[in-house]
Amino acid sequence: MNTIRLAVDGVNKIYAGQATRVVAVEDASAAFAEGSVTAIMGPSGSGKTTLLSILGLILKPSNGRVTLMGRDVTDLDEARLPELRRQHIGFIFQSFNLFSALSALENVLVALQLKKVARPEAEAAARSALSRVGLEQRMRFYPRDLSGGEKQRVSIARALATNAPIILADEPTANLDSHTGLAIIDLLAELAREQGRTVVVVTHDTRMQEHVDHTLRMEDGRVYEN
Numbered sequence: 260m261n262t263i264r265l266a267v268d269g270v271n272k273i274y275a276g277q278a279t280r281v282v283a284v285e286d287a288s289a290a291f292a293e294g295s296v297t298a299i300m301g302p303s304g305s306g307k308t309t310l311l312s313i314l315g316l317i318l319k320p321s322n323g324r325v326t327l328m329g330r331d332v333t334d335l336d337e338a339r340l341p342e343l344r345r346q347h348i349g350f351i352f353q354s355f356n357l358f359s360a361l362s363a364l365e366n367v368l369v370a371l372q373l374k375k376v377a378r379p380e381a382e383a384a385a386r387s388a389l390s391r392v393g394l395e396q397r398m399r400f401y402p403r404d405l406s407g408g409e410k411q412r413v414s415i416a417r418a419l420a421t422n423a424p425i426i427l428a429d430e431p432t433a434n435l436d437s438h439t440g441l442a443i444i445d446l447l448a449e450l451a452r453e454q455g456r457t458v459v460v461v462t463h464d465t466r467m468q469e470h471v472d473h474t475l476r477m478e479d480g481r482v483y484e485n
């Protein structure tokens with residue numbers, strides 16, 4: 260059994276407004292091991308993004324526990340969370356979230372600067388991550404000159420370069436054609452296997468299932484093992 264890097268136990272998330280109350284996640288428990296790729300699937304509105312945000316320490320659950328790298332972080336001081344996130348978690352988004360005024364290389368460097376990695380080391384790590392995702396010929400390109408799949412590769416390189424042991428991806432293939440989308444999922448799976456990263460990827464493409472190790476299904480905020 261590989262080490263569990265990230266886990267939620269009995270997690271609920273309730274969004275309460277003045278006249279509204281949405282139970283977005285209900286009694287969710289799941290554990291994510293080193294070197295594994297887990298897909299979270301389910302219809303729109305089923306709570307996938309909310310659960311991923313809890314896993315990424317962006318949202319606090321209303322109840323339940325979150326464990327990161329063996330440590331219960333549920334009640335940790337808010338002020339310490341950004342540093343924990345930077346150290347342990349790389350995010351990949353549907354919309355790529357690249358800076359349009361920065362080249363592919365600079366987009367990856369920004370993430371390393373946030374971690375205060377010294378310049379020569381940062382440059383080497385950024386180049387190596389971009390090469391790993393097949394963009395060695397595109398390092399000086401700006402996002403506008405990259406295809407959707409290439410832009411998503413830059414954001415994967417950004418998550419990789421920081422050495423984050425955990426990679427959380429929210430519908431990273433939603434803006435890509437299905438062929439490119441599958442290539443992205445395969446790349447994430449390869450990275451998990453080669454580098455022991457823990458990858459959690461939200462998708463609603465059922466064909467992704469055979470490319471991952473585990474699938475969790477969400478429906479109305481509840482998590483089901485597939």
Ligand SMILES: Nc1ncnc2c1ncn2[C@@H]1O[C@H](COP(=O)(O)OP(=O)(O)O)[C@@H](O)[C@H]1O
Nearest residue numbers: 274281282283302303304305306307308309310
């Ligand atoms: N900030 C919020 N305030 C109130 N309700 C929200 C908020 N974010 C999400 N929701 C609701 O929570 C439910 C789950 O949303 P979400 O986690 O985004 O689902 P998914 O990613 O599966 O589409 C939905 O009913 C959504 O409308």
Ligand SMILES: [Mg+2]
Nearest residue numbers: 307308309429
């Ligand atoms: Mg979502």
